[in-house]
Amino acid sequence: GMTSYSRYPRMMAAAGMPLPVVIDQLVTLAFVG
Numbered sequence: 001g002m003t004s005y006s007r008y009p010r011m012m013a014a015a016g017m018p019l020p021v022v023i024d025q026l027v028t029l030a031f032v033g
Contacts (some may be wrong), residue, residue, distance in 0.1 A: 009022065
């Protein structure tokens with residue numbers, strides 16, 4: 001999942017990408033193709 005308790009968002013935050021940035025990127029990629 002994409003909750004604050006999930007492993008994936010924590011890994012992305014540790015890599016310098018907080019959850020809001022990850023979600024923004026996913027939405028952008030979904031619209032762009």
